[in-house]
Amino acid sequence: MDTYDISWANLFLGYIMLIIPISILYWFQTGIVRQVFISVGRMTLQLFLVGLYLEFIFNLNSMWVNIAWVVIMIFVATFVTIQRSELNRKVFFIPVLMAIFVSIIIIDAFFIGLVIRSEYFFDARFFIPISGMVIGNCMERNIIAMNTYYRSITRESLMYKYYLANGATRTEALQPYIKEALKASFNPILANMAVIGLIALPGVMTGQILGGSSPNIAVRYQIMLLISIFIGTMITIILTILMGNKYMFDDMDNLKSFQKEPKRNKS
Amino acid sequence: MVEVKDLAITFSGKTIIGGLTFRLPDGCKATLKGPSGSGKSSVLMALMGFVKPSGGVIRINSSELNDSTIKQVRSITAWVPQEFGFNLEYARELLLLPFNFKLNKNCQPSQEEISGMLYEFGLSPEIIDKPLKNLSGGEKQRISLCSALLQKKPLLLLDEPTSSLDLNTKKIVTKMFTQNNGLTVLSASHDDYWAEHNDQVIDITAYH
Numbered sequence: 457m458d459t460y461d462i463s464w465a466n467l468f469l470g471y472i473m474l475i476i477p478i479s480i481l482y483w484f485q486t487g488i489v490r491q492v493f494i495s496v497g498r499m500t501l502q503l504f505l506v507g508l509y510l511e512f513i514f515n516l517n518s519m520w521v522n523i524a525w526v527v528i529m530i531f532v533a534t535f536v537t538i539q540r541s542e543l544n545r546k547v548f549f550i551p552v553l554m555a556i557f558v559s560i561i562i563i564d565a566f567f568i569g570l571v572i573r574s575e576y577f578f579d580a581r582f583f584i585p586i587s588g589m590v591i592g593n594c595m596e597r598n599i600i601a602m603n604t605y606y607r608s609i610t611r612e613s614l615m616y617k618y619y620l621a622n623g624a625t626r627t628e629a630l631q632p633y634i635k636e637a638l639k640a641s642f643n644p645i646l647a648n649m650a651v652i653g654l655i656a657l658p659g660v661m662t663g664q665i666l667g668g669s670s671p672n673i674a675v676r677y678q679i680m681l682l683i684s685i686f687i688g689t690m691i692t693i694i695l696t697i698l699m700g701n702k703y704m705f706d707d708m709d710n711l712k713s714f715q716k717e718p719k720r721n722k723s
Numbered sequence: 724m725v726e727v728k729d730l731a732i733t734f735s736g737k738t739i740i741g742g743l744t745f746r747l748p749d750g751c752k753a754t755l756k757g758p759s760g761s762g763k764s765s766v767l768m769a770l771m772g773f774v775k776p777s778g779g780v781i782r783i784n785s786s787e788l789n790d791s792t793i794k795q796v797r798s799i800t801a802w803v804p805q806e807f808g809f810n811l812e813y814a815r816e817l818l819l820l821p822f823n824f825k826l827n828k829n830c831q832p833s834q835e836e837i838s839g840m841l842y843e844f845g846l847s848p849e850i851i852d853k854p855l856k857n858l859s860g861g862e863k864q865r866i867s868l869c870s871a872l873l874q875k876k877p878l879l880l881l882d883e884p885t886s887s888l889d890l891n892t893k894k895i896v897t898k899m900f901t902q903n904n905g906l907t908v909l910s911a912s913h914d915d916y917w918a919e920h921n922d923q924v925i926d927i928t929a930y931h
Binding site for chain 2: 612617618619620621623625628707708709710
C-alpha cells in the first residue's frame, strides 16, 4: 500500500477547521480560547522540531547517536518519575534509572533482536520508536506504582508494624503494598487491553495503516508493542520497588522519609 | 525477660520519656500506666524497634535490642495495637493474619483451638465468619487478643487491651492474661481494673 502525503495546503486547511471548536469556546465564554492558540502553536512548533530532529537522526542512523537519544529519553523519564511521585531524588535516582535501563535492554533485545530480527539492531526506525513507547509507558505506570506503594505503607503504617511485630519478615510485611501498587498500575493497562479495537483503534496501529502497512501487519505490531509495554512496565516497577527497598528502610524495617526534602526558606 | 534501663524517647527535640527503668522476669505481668499522650505506646513501640530511643538500653532475653537482634526479638513477641483500622473483610482474616507468615506457619491453630479460645473470651465460634464491619469494637479487640494468644509467643505487648470492653468482658480478658503463668505481658493501659491485676504497675508520668 502507498503512503499518501499531506500537502502544506491541506495541512493549513486543518488549521482553518479549528475555527469550529474555537468559535464554540468563544461563544460560551469559556476563557480558554487563548490557551487553544498557545497549545496549538506549541504542538506545531514542537512536532516540527521533533520531525526535523528525527529526520536528521533517521538519515544519520548512527548507532551512537541512536543510543544517546534513548539514554536521554531514559534520563528524562527518570527525572519526571521522581518529580511527579514527589520522591526523594537523592535516594530514588539510581533505582528508577536502573529499573528503566534494565527494562529497555530486555524489551529491545526481545522485540528488535528476536521478534523483528532487524539486521541492524540500532536501526533508528525500530530502536527509537520502540524504546520511546516502552519508556513512556514505564514512566507513567511507575509513577502510579510508586505513589501507591509508599503512600499506602505510610497510610497503613499500623498494619505494616502489626505484620512485623507478629512475626512477618520485611518481605512478607511489604507484600500487600506491592500487590496494591501493581494492581493500581496495571488495572488501566488491562482494562485498555480488554477493549482495544472495540472502542477506538490504537495509535500505533492507526499510524501504521495510514502509513501504508496492511492492517494484518499493523495488528501484529500493535500486539507485540502492548505485550512489550506490559513486560517492560512490570520489570521497571518491580526493580524500582526492590532497589528502593534497599535504601528506604532502616535496619529495623522502619520506612524512612521517601518524599523530596522541602525547600528551605532563606532567612 | 525484659529489662529497660534509663530509656529516653525524644520526638522533634522534645523528650517525652526520660530515665525509664524497669525489669520484668519471665511470666511477669506489668502495665505502663499514665494518661493519654504520656508515651506509654511509644515505650511499646521502642520495644519492637519502631521507635528509636534517644538513650538507654532495652534487653529482651538478655540480648540488647539493636539492628542485629530485632528479628529474634520480634520472633518471640506478639503485639496487639489499640486501633483496628485494618483493611480486612472478615473476622477470620483478623484472627488468622499472623499465621500467614512463615514464622508462625508451624503453630497454625486447629479449629478446636480457635473455637476453644473464642469461647474463653466470651465469643461464639461463628463470629469468625462475620464481616468485621458488623462487629463491635470490643469484639474486634477480643479477636485480636485471641490471635495474640494463639501464636503462643512468650512475650505479649498489649496496647490498651481493655479500652473497648465493658466490665464483664474486661474481667474475662484480664483473667485470660494475668492467670497465664508462662506468659510475660507488658501492656500500656490507663484502666484501673486491668492495672490492679498486674504484678507491676509502672507509672510513666514519673519519667517525663
